[in-house]
Amino acid sequence: MDEPLEEVEVGQRAPVIEPGYTFTTVTDKISSIVLTRPTSMGWLVGFGISFLLTMMLLYAIGYLFLRGVGIWGVNIPVGWGFAIVNFVWWIGIGHAGTLISAILLLLRQSWRNSINRFAEAMTLFAVAAAGLFPILHLGRPWLAYWLFPYPNTMNYWPQFRSPLVWDVFAVSTYFTISLVFWFIGLIPDLATLRDRADSRAAQIIYGILAMGWRGSARHWHRYETAYLLLAGLATPLVLSVHTVVSFDFAISIVPGWHTTIFPPYFVAGAIYSGFAMVLMLAIPIRKFYGLEDFITERHLQNSAKVMLATGLIVAYGYAIEAFMGWYSGNTYDQFLFWNRLHGPYHAWYLLLLVCNIVIPQVLWIGKLRSSPFFLFLISLDILIGMWLERFIIVVVSLHRDFLNSSWGMYYPTRWDWMTYFGTIGMFLAAMFLFVRILPMISIFEMRTLLPQAEVKPE
Amino acid sequence: MKRVPIYGLMAEFDTPSDLVTAARRTHEEGYQKVDAYTPFPVEGLAEEIGFTKNGVPLVVLVGGILGGLSGYALQYWVSAISYPVNVGGRPYHSWPAFIVVTFEMTILFAGLAAVFGMLALNGLPMPYHPVFNVPRFAFATKDRFFLIIFSSDPKYGTESTRQFLESLGPRSISEVPS
Numbered sequence: 063m064d065e066p067l068e069e070v071e072v073g074q075r076a077p078v079i080e081p082g083y084t085f086t087t088v089t090d091k092i093s094s095i096v097l098t099r100p101t102s103m104g105w106l107v108g109f110g111i112s113f114l115l116t117m118m119l120l121y122a123i124g125y126l127f128l129r130g131v132g133i134w135g136v137n138i139p140v141g142w143g144f145a146i147v148n149f150v151w152w153i154g155i156g157h158a159g160t161l162i163s164a165i166l167l168l169l170r171q172s173w174r175n176s177i178n179r180f181a182e183a184m185t186l187f188a189v190a191a192a193g194l195f196p197i198l199h200l201g202r203p204w205l206a207y208w209l210f211p212y213p214n215t216m217n218y219w220p221q222f223r224s225p226l227v228w229d230v231f232a233v234s235t236y237f238t239i240s241l242v243f244w245f246i247g248l249i250p251d252l253a254t255l256r257d258r259a260d261s262r263a264a265q266i267i268y269g270i271l272a273m274g275w276r277g278s279a280r281h282w283h284r285y286e287t288a289y290l291l292l293a294g295l296a297t298p299l300v301l302s303v304h305t306v307v308s309f310d311f312a313i314s315i316v317p318g319w320h321t322t323i324f325p326p327y328f329v330a331g332a333i334y335s336g337f338a339m340v341l342m343l344a345i346p347i348r349k350f351y352g353l354e355d356f357i358t359e360r361h362l363q364n365s366a367k368v369m370l371a372t373g374l375i376v377a378y379g380y381a382i383e384a385f386m387g388w389y390s391g392n393t394y395d396q397f398l399f400w401n402r403l404h405g406p407y408h409a410w411y412l413l414l415l416v417c418n419i420v421i422p423q424v425l426w427i428g429k430l431r432s433s434p435f436f437l438f439l440i441s442l443d444i445l446i447g448m449w450l451e452r453f454i455i456v457v458v459s460l461h462r463d464f465l466n467s468s469w470g471m472y473y474p475t476r477w478d479w480m481t482y483f484g485t486i487g488m489f490l491a492a493m494f495l496f497v498r499i500l501p502m503i504s505i506f507e508m509r510t511l512l513p514q515a516e517v518k519p520e
Numbered sequence: 521m522k523r524v525p526i527y528g529l530m531a532e533f534d535t536p537s538d539l540v541t542a543a544r545r546t547h548e549e550g551y552q553k554v555d556a557y558t559p560f561p562v563e564g565l566a567e568e569i570g571f572t573k574n575g576v577p578l579v580v581l582v583g584g585i586l587g588g589l590s591g592y593a594l595q596y597w598v599s600a601i602s603y604p605v606n607v608g609g610r611p612y613h614s615w616p617a618f619i620v621v622t623f624e625m626t627i628l629f630a631g632l633a634a635v636f637g638m639l640a641l642n643g644l645p646m647p648y649h650p651v652f653n654v655p656r657f658a659f660a661t662k663d664r665f666f667l668i669i670f671s672s673d674p675k676y677g678t679e680s681t682r683q684f685l686e687s688l689g690p691r692s693i694s695e696v697p698s
Contacts, residue, residue: 085663228620273645283566288638
């Protein structure tokens with residue numbers, strides 16, 4: 063064992079942060095986007111379009127309140143329709159933010175430091191968009207608070223054996239924890255903005271939000287403990303949320319829903335679509351705000367690899383569904399699979415397979431993984447594919463169940479589409495506001511990545 | 521003119537390494553009431569100024585236990601006592617169905633305990649603090665590293681403490697009016 067080990071050839075990887083930065087330049091570069099950079103025409107146009115879509119959402123919701131869920135395409139046998147498809151899609155997108163901020167923190171993946179902040183913001187806005195759908199779908203949305211256990215004059219309590227009630231707890235806990243996790247991550251950066259802002263109004267607003275943070279070593283010590291513990295709590299939480307969402311389906315007896323593969327395959331699908339959304343946001347942001355030094359090729363490569371891996375788990379899920387359809391010997395399960403391939407929605411199933419399984423395989427090619435333009439297109443493809451997956455799960459399973467006398471078709475109406483695109487607008491409008499008024503990259507965590515941050519022994 | 525009482529003496533450093541060294545020497549010199557301010561968490565700095573007891577984990581543990589117990593107790597009370605629903609003769613105390621909400625409540629309470637516990641132990645929000653009276657302190661959230669010796673320290677002396685801080689080679693020294 064005396065002889066020296068031979069040199070191991072390691073491929074040159076792009077750095078997490080380009081060399082040459084100091085504490086000062088990192089701080090200036092990120093905080094100036096919020097504090098001094100003038101509002102660009104592109105931002106105004108982008109925000110304007112998203113805002114109009116948000117108004118369309120309000121219009122669709124207003125009409126829904128006036129007329130009821132009959133304006134949507136839902137009916138018997140397909141009672142869930144777009145509302146649940148979109149709910150699952152949005153919740154899934156949110157998962158990548160928590161994965162990046164919590165799980166990658168525990169795994170000491172320091173490259174996460176430059177994308178965690180806006181990924182967490184993405185989580186919040188996506189969960190907010192998701193939360194709208196089940197409430198609107200209630201039929202009497204003004205009674206949504208009945209889902210929570212509170213003492214009331216009706217002497218009534220929620221049914222805790224129902225996965226739908228579990229979902230209420232899972233999603234509301236997820237939103238709350240994501241919000242506080244995001245906010246305590248922001249506190250030191252809000253203090254930076256407070257001390258850097260020129261206008262009195264900005265100083266006061268950021269000052270109130272920073273709560274008097276002064277960066278004391280004692281505070282940092284407790285802060286880091288709390289942050290790490292929150293990450294440790296958010297990790298099982300995020301895995302549980304899509305598991306509970308999948309229980310909404312898996313606990314039932316509907317063919318195509320009643321399967322044990324659902325929880326892991328839902329979680330993998332959630333991370334799959336979430337990373338696609340992270341890339342779709344990160345690629346334009348780094349381009350328009352000149353942040354290529356902070357969100358480097360390494361981030362794009364790593365995100366693409368996560369998509370490739372989770373995409374394969376999703377593919378495995380589809381394969382197991384097909385296998386179990388055959389292996390169970392259950393007539394209804396067999397019919398379900400036949401119906402996916404040959405039924406009235408077969409084109410959507412094939413498109414789903416192409417979008418989610420076939421096309422993303424090009425991510426094996428390293429050169430394509432580092433092309434922002436190409437990754438943007440692949441991410442769009444994955445988001446469409448994951449939306450189709452939820453459509454197939456919800457609609458195709460419901461539209462032909464045990465009795466052919468109760469079969470039917472589901473057609474979304476214009477109100478379904480308006481509500482769906484409206485939530486995309488609301489999500490984007492919130493993201494536009496976020497990048498304008500809060501630091502979209504965590505400044506203090508970027509400082510820790512610099513070589514100067516290391517304490518040298520005397 | 522009334523003389524403003526002095527809250528402490530503050531020294532400014534350029535690098536985290538300088539600050540950690542200075543903090544260690546200050547502690548060795550016998551100063552007890554010391555604090556350090558940095559723009560990002562510096563590993564080992566809290567230990568150098570003699571801060572090792574951190575109450576956050578205990579708060580989170582208590583929060584998590586309370587959340588789990590109250591979540592389970594609520595479901596038991598609702599499902600078995602206050603509002604029992606007979607579903608095909610199945611037991612009212614159907615504990616496997618209660619696991620999900622118990623788990624979520626554990627996470628919720630523990631997470632909120634972590635956030636509010638950390639803020640409370642840190643004494644935040646704090647609208648006023650004397651260190652902000654030093655104009656240079658604005659750099660503490662950007663790129664500079666500060667060490668303060670509080671005037672409440674038994675070893676504190678206006679001249680002796682200043683001389684000691686100067687011996688650490690800081691970039692600047694400021695008096696902090698309270």
